[in-house]
Amino acid sequence: xxxxxxxxxxxxxxxxxxxxxxxxxxxxxxxxxxxxxxxxxxxxxxxxxxxxxxxxxxxxxxxxxxxxxxxxxxxxxxxxxxxxxxxxxxxxxxxxxxxxxxxxxxxxxxxxxxxxxxxxxxxxxxxxxxxxxxxxxxxxxxxxxxxxxxxxxxxxxxxxxxxxxxxxxxxxxxxxxxxxxxxxx
Numbered sequence: 001x002x003x004x005x006x007x008x009x010x011x012x013x014x015x016x017x018x019x020x021x022x023x024x025x026x027x028x029x030x031x032x033x034x035x036x037x038x039x040x041x042x043x044x045x046x047x048x049x050x051x052x053x054x055x056x057x058x059x060x061x062x063x064x065x066x067x068x069x070x071x072x073x074x075x076x077x078x079x080x081x082x083x084x085x086x087x088x089x090x091x092x093x094x095x096x097x098x099x100x101x102x103x104x105x106x107x108x109x110x111x112x113x114x115x116x117x118x119x120x121x122x123x124x125x126x127x128x129x130x131x132x133x134x135x136x137x138x139x140x141x142x143x144x145x146x147x148x149x150x151x152x153x154x155x156x157x158x159x160x161x162x163x164x165x166x167x168x169x170x171x172x173x174x175x176x177x178x179x180x181x182x183x184x185x
Contacts, residue, residue: 029089030089030090031090031125032090032091032114032115032116032117033116033117033118033121033122033125033126034125034129035088035089035090035091035114036088036093036112036114036116036122036173036175037122037125037126037129037130037175039086039088039093039095039112039114040111040112040126040130040175040177041129041130043057043095043110043112044110044111044112044175044176044177045130045154045177048108048154048155048158048177048179049097049108049109049110049177049178049179050108051080051097051098051099051108054095054097054110055082055097058082058084058086058095058097061086063084063085063086063095064084064085064086065082065083065084066083066084066085066094067081067082067083068080068081068082068083069081069082073100075102075103075104076102076103077100077101077102077103077104078100078101078102079098079099079100080098080099081096081097081098081099082096082097083095083096083097084097088114091114091115092114093112093113093114094112094113094114095110095111095112095113096109096110096111096112096113096174096176097109097110097111103183104182104183105180105181105182105183106180106181106183107178107179107180107181108178108179108181109176109177109178109179110176110177111161111174111175111176111177112174112175112176113172113173113174114172114173115171115172115173116171116172116173117171118171119164119165119166119171119172119173120166122164122173123135123148123162123164123173126162126175130153130160131153132150132153132160133150133153135148136148136149136150140167141163143165144165144167144168144170145163145164145165145167145168146163146164146165146166146167147161147162147163148161148162148163149161154177154179157179157180157181157182158177158178158179158180159176159177159178160175160176160177160178161174161175161176161178162174162175162176163176
């Protein structure tokens with residue numbers, strides 16, 4: 001598979017964030033789980049989620065816009081969201097960015113979605129890599145999903161969520177960082 005612009009951008013971002021990795025061609029190739037986790041870290045955790053920054057980053061990386069939505073929602077809030085498709089060396093992924101603003105403040109989310117060979121092994125690797133505390137009991141959804149939630153990992157008002165559909169036999173995973181900012185006083 002030919003290198004993608006996203007893969008190149010990940011390399012540049014990793015080189016900037018970790019200078020010791022720059023030019024290290026003899027590094028072992030990442031597994032699919034590591035690749036999806038790395039995409040999440042580069043896209044969602046270098047700064048707290050900011051819709052405009054994430055949107056501009058995805059556009060600059062020439063990711064393909066799949067869907068967008070803007071408009072009023074419940075409780076006198078405004079919601080905007082975009083879904084971008086990108087490619088890693090080992091397969092496709094989706095970037096979801098969402099923002100809801102209103103009287104109670106602003107909530108912004110950044111999520112990376114992709115298929116992995118083993119969702120439980122992925123979660124274990126993500127917990128170790130992102131340095132999350134423990135493996136919480138999952139919240140089971142009516143849609144066959146299970147969600148694992150960690151509060152406060154990236155500061156007050158932040159939540160990391162890992163969701164999968166393992167009970168339904170699907171290999172897809174989502175890793176999301178949600179950040180809530182209270183309104184100015």
